[in-house]
Amino acid sequence: KSKKASKRNDEVEERFAGSGIKEPSDEQEKKRQKQRKTRRRKRMARIDQRNVCQQLGSPREMPREA
Structure with missing residues (x-):
């Protein structure tokens, strides 16, 4: 009985791996979140x-703004 169950499990996992649904999208989402974080940090900086x-009225930086 346990052999059958494990075999069915393997089949399901293989199907998921073949279609590439679950795991890759998770990875992409992680990457996207990381990029978003770094982008926000850079913009804030x-x-x-x-x-x-x-505030300082630095003469070197002011012309670039105008």
């Missing part, structure tokens, strides 16, 4: 840098 430059 850039905005912070700009704010600091505006």
